[in-house]
Amino acid sequence: MDSYAGAATLEWWANRPTYLDRLRVRVAARAAGSGWTCEAILEPPLAADDRESFHFLREFDPHFTLRFDNASTLLVKVVEAGVEGRLILTAAEADAAESTGIRLLPHQ
Numbered sequence: 001m002d003s004y005a006g007a008a009t010l011e012w013w014a015n016r017p018t019y020l021d022r023l024r025v026r027v028a029a030r031a032a033g034s035g036w037t038c039e040a041i042l043e044p045p046l047a048a049d050d051r052e053s054f055h056f057l058r059e060f061d062p063h064f065t066l067r068f069d070n071a072s073t074l075l076v077k078v079v080e081a082g083v084e085g086r087l088i089l090t091a092a093e094a095d096a097a098e099s100t101g102i103r104l105l106p107h108q
Contacts, residue, residue: 002031003028004029004030005026005028005029007024007069008024008026008027009024009025009067010023010066010076011067012061012065020057021054024042025041025042026040027066038076038088038090040087041086041087042087045085062079063077064076066089077090
């Protein structure tokens with residue numbers, strides 16, 4: 001498969017039983033050389049209070065679990081693309097996650 005477009009959820013887990021945020025997104029992923037690129041748009045756009053919470057969590061740790069509707073998951077790093085509600089997602093590397101002490105999920 002060269003591309004995927006569809007709905008998913010971004011989840012920020014504090015620990016295995018507790019998530020602090022869950023956001024619906026529309027993702028568009030496509031193959032790029034030996035890797036992939038992925039953009040996401042928050043659906044619906046966040047209210048001001050929700051934007052503050054989302055920004056706080058990303059500042060604390062930008063790694064979220066990307067959960068697809070078929071229940072598959074991927075740990076991703078989330079970066080805002082400069083346009084309100086548009087995000088760039090990249091696969092989190094396990095070695096980097098372990099060395100920085102981030103939450104080692106995805107949660108299943």
